[in-house]
Amino acid sequence: MPDKRSILFLALFFCCGLLHAQSLNLKLQTAFARLEQDTQCKYASVSLTVLDAKTGETVFLARPDMGLATASTLKTITSITAFNLLGKDFQYQTTLGYRGIIAADGTLNGDLIIKGGGDPTLGSWRYGSSKENTVLKTWVEAVQKAGIKKITGSIIGDDTVFGTQKIPDGWIWQDLGNYYGAGTSGLCWRENQFDIKLQQTQVGNPVKILRQVPAMPYLHFNNELLTGAPGSGDQAYAYLPDKNSIMYLRGTYAEDLTKRTISAALPDPAYDAAFRLTDTLYKLKIVAIGMPESTETFASLKRQMPQADQVIANIASPKLSEIIFWLNKKSINLYAEQLLKTIARKAGKPATTANGVAVLQDFWKTKGIDPNTLNIFDGSGLSPGDRVTTLTIAKILASAKKESWFPDFLKSLPIYNEMTMKSGSINSVLAYAGYQINNGRDLCFSIIVNNYSGKTSAIKAKMFKVLDELK
Known part of the structure; x- marks a missing residue:
């Protein structure tokens, strides 16, 4: 039978833990309210879920059931699903x-x-x-x-x-000729992309195409790309009509950029x-x-x-663990889409994106997650039509913590704001999902802002202020 001293120690321990949990919740409430009321979020949808990564217990919820565009944080779900269904040692x-x-x-x-x-x-x-x-x-x-x-x-x-069908439903035309919009293939090659070397001229004049790496003698290039003003960045896009050998380059490429390379998708x-x-x-x-x-x-x-x-x-x-390492570190859309088709094939279904989505949804349904919270068109998050709740993302992150392959998954996540998390960004969408240790407690989280206004760098800094409370 425990003595009085032990009972008192345990009582103090649990009280301190409870007080800290309450303190963290209050800090997150204040920080989230500040973000939600910010002028950049006047017309935005904002959601945050924080869970105990070991137990799955709720730490903080704000709009947890709101379906939002995930951008590349969807890759965490695709990765975890692939680890579960294929195994970390799977090889093509x-x-x-x-x-x-x-x-x-x-x-x-x-x-x-x-x-x-x-x-x-x-x-x-x-x-x-x-x-x-x-x-x-x-x-x-x-x-x-x-x-x-x-x-x-x-x-x-x-x-x-x-x-x-190489391109998932829901992807936009502007993305498809660029390396990040490269379609899937049963026989990929060089990550289905090649480089185009450029030379800027005077602002407003056409950029010169110097060469392709590797050389692409079977493609013809219609160059409408202009030299942009200093500071305007890389706004170059490649367009490749389906089953066509003519690639169009459009947009602007800033005069002061030193990389002088853009990457396009192989047709x-x-x-x-x-x-x-x-x-x-x-x-x-x-x-x-x-x-x-x-x-x-x-x-x-x-x-x-x-x-x-x-x-x-x-x-x-x-091995799959090595593939997922680069998938998340460099946010490679192609890898995610290939994995989605692979899990469909592993399940004995035709290897289509739609079947991959169905297999993914069915798997998480068996784990107690409503498929309606996983309303997705692809595995990478490039589709602006994807809708997932932060609660579902956080639950899936928490589930991974219990698996033997978790260290491989955790190693794949980048470090932002001194936190281990995957980022996601498409037009007016910014999201983060990952893990953080707070006072010895393992937490997992998902935060998403859709339809913000103003600069991405500004909303990022404000989202980081919210996540700082988890440190």
Whole structure:
């Protein structure tokens, strides 16, 4: 039986904890009211949820059931769902094979086929095993080992594993030609993007296009991009009409910017992968007689996509934990969208975005979360039509805390305002979601402001003042 001294200590401990919790709640009430009443939020919708990350208990709620555009904080939900449904060691597989017969003189009477498995990292510069030159070297060595010295057919990029709809419903036209609006593909390549090197001229005059990295000889560029005034920033946008080889550059690029590079989306990543392998082999005097082809080529000609008779190389992606690290650190929309389609495929459904959303909603429904609080069109948050409550985001963050893979997820989140959290920003939307330790107590939170006015930097500073109360 505990003595009086122990009972008194426990009573004081719980009283202090209760007083601190009440104090934090009052501080958050004051800080949130100040934000909500700020002139930048006059026409805005503002919500904040703070939970105990270990127990899920409520610490603070303000408009917790208001469905709001999440921007990139939606990536936390996609990441956590992928960890749950795929496992942290999950890897994609990409194969290189051929159909036809290799003659005694090394002539392949047939085609080489790159079969994508949905790997968003293939050709990416972020991982040693997936870099473009590393992948091409692996493929070249496999071709040489197979004894192939000439190809009578073509090198074909097969991206059929993810279907034909590359752009999620709800994305806006202005985003689609840019690297952050790159569509999904069963066969991704270089994160489905390339760089355009620029040179500014006098303000108001056209910016010069110096070159593309890598060179894009099969695209034509209609340059309407103008040199902007100093301080006006990067307002350049690439536009690429569907199934078109003409890319339009529009907007302005400030005279004082030193990067002089913008990144655009590949129109057909599977074709580009086939094109690069064709070119690499040609330089080694292994010539493919036919032109590079992709799924879109066969679809336009109403021809059936051929399948390989013999696989000669397999490339495994980095593990899911490594993919999610970069997904959240650099807020890579493509990675999130690929994962959403992957969880649909893992569930035995056609790998579409809509099916991925349904699988995600069904999974969280089994965890007690109303699917109506997860009204989403994509996995990245790029769609301005996404609507999620801060309470649901915080609950999902709290659920992750109990999992063995949580350290990998936590490591993926950036540091802002000396806090571990994911940010999200699209037109008039700013959001943060993450974790913070307060007086030894693990907290998780989600704060979202929709339809604010004025500068993003100003509303960010005001949101940080609210979150400062969690420190």
